[in-house]
Amino acid sequence: MSSYVELHCHSSFSFLDGASHPVELAGAAAEHGYRAIAITDHDGLHGAMELAQATKPLGVRTIVGSELTLEDGSHITALCEDRTGYSNLCRLITKAHEGTRERPTEPTQPSVPLAEVERQAEGLVCLSGCAHDGAVGGRVDRGRHAEAAAVARRLVGAFGRDRFRIELQRPFARRDRRRNRHLAQLAERLGVPCVATGDVHAHSRERAPLQDVFVAVRTGATLDESEPLRRGNTSHVLASPDAMAARFADHPDAVDESARLAERLHFDLTSDLGYRYPGSEDGSADRRLAELCRSLLADRYAGRGTLRRAGRRLEEELAIIRSLGLAGFFLLHRDLLELAREVAAEVRGPASARSLLPPGRGRGSSVSSIVCYLTGLSHIDPVECDLFLGRFLNEELTALPDIDLDFPRDIREVLIPRVHERYGRDKSALVAAFATYQVRSAIRDFGKALGLPPGEVERAARSADPFGASDVDRYLGDAIGARRAGSARWQALVRLVGDAWGLARHPMQHPGGMVISTQPLNEICPIQPAAMTGRQMVQWDKESCADAGFLKIDLLGLGMLSAVARCVDEIARARAEWIDLSRIDYGDERVYSEIQEAETMGVFQIESRAQMQMLKRTRPENLDDLTVQVALVRPGPIQGGAVHPYIERRKALREDPAYRVPYDHPSLEPVLSDTLGAIVFQDQVIEVAMAFAGFSPGEAEGLRRAMSRARSEAAMRSYEEKFVEGAMGGGASREVAERVYSQIVGFSGFGFPKAHSAAFGLLAYQSTWLRVHYGPELLCALLNEQPMGFYPPDSLVHEAQRRGIAVLPPCVLGSAAECRVELVMPRPAGPASDDCSGSTSLEMVGGPEQSIVGSRGSCEYAVRMGLGYISGIREEEVRRLVEEREGGGPFRSLADLAGRCSAQRDSLEKLAWAGACDALAAGGRREALWTLGVAAPGVAVADGTQLALPLEAGEAPALRELSRWERLLADYGSTRVTLREHPMELMRPDLPEEILSSADLERTPSDSRVRVAGLVVARQRPATAHGVTFMLLEDEHGPINLIVPPPVYERCRLAVRAEPVVEARGKLERREGVTNVVVTDVRALHRPDLPIGEVRHIEPRRAWSTEEVAGDLRAVLPAAHSFGRRG
Amino acid sequence: MEGVLEDWVVEDRWWTARPLRRRYFEVVLCDGRNAVVYRDLVTGGWFEQRG
Structure with missing residues (x-):
């Protein structure tokens, strides 16, 4: 050769x-x-x-x-x-x-x-x-x-x-x-x-066409046009x-x-890098870390019964850290957290209610470490919560452990550049990530390169499941017909999409992973600028960084932490109450009662459809239960068969406190007692392997890693033999040993460590507590922090309204740029008013100590939508409008508004269509639009607004009021939220009587054949559900859960996947308070008389949809959240 | 034929119903003329390229 x-x-x-x-x-x-x-x-x-x-x-x-x-x-x-x-x-x-x-x-x-x-x-x-x-x-x-x-x-x-x-x-x-x-x-x-x-x-030769099409995509040409630039043959294979x-x-x-x-050329990337993290060679690091932790231990555990246990645990951890040479690693993280503390103080301001909150909090297995707890890297007491350390740290560790830190988004934004400053721009950079070709992007890119008709390409892209390239042929058949899809060009598209799936298209920055080094990073890995100004990233993603042995610190932005911080601020602003979330009542019965009834929309982690259904059956009663709850709806426990035993045993214990939980073997009781004999947490895999099969901590961690990566069947087989033999050596029968092993394999590592669950469970409780006691403020914070969570803003608002929280429309006289809480006079029951009269905006002009003007006894708190919620208006215009109103007094008329706020005419029109000018137009939105159309707007100049001549516009002609449908569509088109009638309320009179509402469903016996209809809020197709799709609909009374079995999904795929409003038929199933409709048919619900011409005219289509023909209801309805199966 | 000056391969239009695969030769003929001929790798036929 x-x-x-x-x-x-x-x-x-x-x-x-x-x-x-x-x-x-x-x-x-x-x-x-x-x-x-x-x-x-x-x-x-x-x-x-x-x-x-x-x-x-x-x-x-x-x-x-x-x-x-x-x-x-x-x-x-x-x-x-x-x-x-x-x-x-x-x-x-x-x-x-x-x-x-x-x-x-x-x-x-x-x-x-x-x-x-x-x-x-x-x-x-x-x-x-x-x-x-x-x-x-x-x-x-x-x-x-x-x-x-x-x-x-x-x-x-x-x-x-x-x-x-x-x-x-x-x-x-x-x-x-x-x-x-x-x-x-x-x-x-x-x-x-x-x-x-x-x-x-x-x-390979088969991949050569993809290279051709990449050239076409890169040059923005078709394959025919790019002929001179392509390689012309397959010699590049x-x-x-x-x-x-x-x-x-x-x-x-x-x-x-x-x-x-x-x-x-003998340089070997796998061994010759010579990377070191700051502090790795600090000879005094062991001593400094030990001194720091011991002094903090004395403070933190003073007078507590757990002091002695905590002291023992600390010394054990310090010994492991010493043996692994990781003291510098922990000190570096501590240093980083101190930096975050400075940033948080700066971002929040000294007088802010948020200053009571820690700058960030740990997640992942590091929460189990007492060193992390003492140094502020974790907020969960691992001694109190009995958290297992081995998953995070053990003597046989071969790679650097992970410490992930969650921060509110605003703090994280400032912290990342500050880390560059602290450690040097040449010694710190973000980790890269790679945007990879997915089915839809591949269909769009390659369809264009193949010169296929754009309309058909778009239809094909939207009909495709977003994840997995195995059924592209069928998607195309559905979208454009099997005959056309069988042509050579379309079949070429099918092959290309399959070949490109998962290949990198361009680099981008990782959400929060940072690498810090002692020597200049640009000698270890190339650095390139990220898309965000001032940020830079190494050219490796997190896997390559891990392979290089880099110390990677994850500074993650967690939307709920931001929302909680906003909520605390808003409570202080609106009610002059300062909330310290670390000191709230963690045994509040009202909070647990809401959790047990699954009244959890908008709260952290336990708001999803699946969690809600589980909550009614598990009925958590304390933080420990919540810790399990958070971990339960994960692929590991589901596939490992842990969920049903856990639910059944909880039920049995509720009914009979003397009930004895069955364990496969006595050695499993100490490690699985928290979860009633089921393997729910990732670290229980390790604990079971050690207690039941006699594994060392390193061997058990090796088993966990082998499972989570599922890379080597041979490695897994060797672990199985060792596991079964070890268990049999401990007195278990082969049958029991194999059964326990199969549970572990089913778990496959896709679960939370207990420490991570404890951290998340705590935040779930805190957010529920805020929802129960400060509902308007939490809703306001959630609306301002979008996108986040499981539900779109429209659903959050509707649910809040059903709970009696008033939500007021955007208003040029009362709204700030963001949503705010206002004290309003109580109103008769009914939909929100479109004006600002009767409300008192509460501004804390004298600091938090000053009391609120107004009688709280006769008023209620409401959420006022911010002007920033109106799509298509520039942030700068909103800011100037609010500043002008606050500085120059309320706008007296529409002409006054137009003249003083320097917004462009199309922005003024958008304000009018959103109903934000209704308080200045007795005749409603049409009149406002007319008047603003003839008013002379001010002009933005360098230092303010050049006022227009104060000419009052003439009287508007008599214009027809918007119908309820028109107003609903204008609301959706402008804010994506409708505050008055639900679309289903307006559609209901035209629907056949057999179509039941969500309220009707609650009165209908289980096993009945039913027809339901609603707005699609979320679709889920979890990999663990074997092809079953879950849909969450919403009508004017509440949510409706649909379960779509695979054959129905196949038959009704387009309706399930793409329609914003659907009708479904099926069988009602109710168990333990949980209601589902197992559907046999799903179809689009059409309303042919939708009068939306005006909305389309005023709003540019891209403001609400880039995808659809604007004459369609879906052009304005908020998109449902889709949670898909990957792979 | 005296000799081969160049040879090259064109594989194109694989996305159509009539993909193209040809091996070209620029040759010097015994009478001193240059000619470009190709073998169609799909049909197996030999052709002379003109123009």
Whole structure:
């Protein structure tokens, strides 16, 4: 076999210029018998670690390199000889990306000056570049021989004859032979060898069309139009060494040279990085951490009965941390949290009610650590909650543990750049993530490239399940008919979508993962600017960062933490009450009563349809129960068969407190007693393996990891044998041992650690407490913090209204930019008024101590929608309007409003359509629109608003009031929330009587055949449900749960997936207070007389929909949340 | 035929009902003329490219 080594290979991480994942390339290289293969993606190492990790077990060596773009657009291929070369390559790539995001929405192509390459040449081997765009080859190809020779001489000067090679390629293009002849002659003149390369862009022939279509997508052209830019054949597929030797029969030395060169390129990414995190070499770290924790322990546990236990636990943890050399790791996190504390004080302000809240809180397994608890990284007492440490920290740990921290979004936004400042911009960066091709994006991109009709492409994209590419053929058939879908072009689309699924399309920043290093990061991994101004990221995603052994800190933004913080602020503003959530009553019966009745919409974690159904059956009574509850609706416990035993045993215990929970083996009782014998928490897998099968902590953690990754069947089999033997050694029968093992395997690691659940359970309680005691404020906070949670704002508002919370429409006289709580006079029962009269906006002008004006006894708190909720109005315009009103007094008329607020005319029209001007227009929205249409608006100038002439508009003609339908559609079109009639209330009179409302359903006997209809609020198709889809409808009285079995889903897929309002038929099932309709048919509910012409005219379509024909109800209805199955 | 100056491959229009796969040769004929011929890799036929 030829000794040829492929030294020029692109993966999909060349982003639209490489059609195979590194893992696929690794497999193909091994199959072809390569000893080594290089990865040379364009201006990046995004896929290098993936390839290095993938090739290592296959016995193939990865050579790290990159195809660098020079400033003139030409390319050279740079390969790492040693660690110095690798650092230089990282610096060059970092340099190439500098300034590519100066305009965040229009990134420019990376490129590096040749002079910079000359400066950073040490340790790198340079190949002269590819056939078409190479710095040398490209020029020769175009007949510019003198220029080619000059560039080659500069490169020889920089790299020396030893580390510069003329690159020969044979892409089977028309001028190959001539170009290679010229290049070989040039090499001879320069006294350097030639080397053959394949310029690989795909691992197999079948993938070659995808490379073609990527070129079309990249250039925004169709395949036909992009013909000159495409490769023209399949020669860019990885070929065997022998095939490559045959391809270069005219240049055998160039083939041999590839092998000789490969021998010298020995830098190994998996072992030669030499990364260190700050504090890792601090000799005093052990002592400092121990002193810190011991002093904090004395404070925190003073006078508590758990002091002695806590002290023992702390010393155990410190000993493990010492043995693992991780003291610096914990001190670094502590340092970071202190930084967050400073940021929080700055963001919240000293007088804010939120200042009582911690800056952030831990999540994940780190919450089980007493060191984390004492240093503020966790807010859960692991001694009190009896949390197991082994999942987070044990003596056999081989990688750095994870500490994830949740922050309110506003604090996180400031904290991330502050971390850059603290540790240096050269030593800290965000982790990258990669946007990958999904079915819909692939159909859209490739359909356009194939020149298929845009309307049909869009229909096909929307009919497709968003996750998984296995049924694309069928989606197309459904969308455009089987006959058309069978044509060659559409079938090509089917194949392309399947091939592209999951391949990276472009890099982006990870939501919160940060890497911090002692040495400059740009010597360890290239850094590039993120889309958000001021942020930068390494080129590796979290898996590659973990493989590199990087210390990754997750600074996550948690919407509910932000909402809770807002809520506390709003309570202080509206009621002058300061809430310290750490001191609320954690045994509040009203709170648990609401939880047990599943009155939890809007609260953290336990608001989903599945959680609500479970709550009525598990009936949590305390924080421990909530900890289990949060973890219960997860794939692990569901697939591991834990849910039903847990529910049944809780029920049995409620009915008979003397009930004895059955355990498969006595050794399981201590580790599973919290969860009544079921495996609910991730750490219970470890505890069971240790207690039941005699595993060491490291072995048990190994089992957990093997399951969660499900990578190696052989590894799993070896664990099974060991587990069963260990359990039998402890006295269990084979049958019991195998049964317990099967429960563990069913769990597969997809569950929460108990520590994480405890943290989330606490937040679930706190948010429920706020909902119970401060409903308007929590609703207000949720509306302002969107998008978040399970329900769209429209549903949150309707549910709040059903609970008696008044929600007022946006109003130019009363609304702030965001939603606010107001004290209003009580009104007779009925829908919200469209004006602002009778309400008192409460502004805390004198600080929180000042008492509220107004009698609370005769008033109630209501939520006023913010003007910012009206889509299509610029933030700046809203801000100026509110400032003008607060500074210059209330607007006296519509002309006054138009003249003083400097909003553009279309924004004024949007205000009118949303009903925000109704208080100034006795005749309602049409009159407001008319008047604003003839009023002269003010003009925004540098330092304010240039007032328009104060000309009052003439009297508006008599205009017909908006009908209820028109108003509903205008509401949805402008704010996506309707405060008055529910759409179903308006549709009800035209529906057949047999269609029951949600209120009727509660009075209907179980097992009845029923027809129901409603607005689709959420769709869920969890992977654990074996194809069952759950739909949540809403009508004017409340929610309706639908269960759609797979055959019905298949038959009614378009209605289930895409229709905003549906009618369903099926059988009513009621069990333990939980009502579902198991459906046999789902269809769209149409109302043909929808009069929405005006709405369409005023609102640009993109304001509410980018997808549909505007003449359709779905153009304005809020989109249901879809929670889909991945894979 | 005296010799082959260049040879190249065109694989295109794979997305249509009539995909194209051809191997081209630019040859020097015995009478000194250059000619471009190709083999259609789908049908197996040989053709001369004109124009």
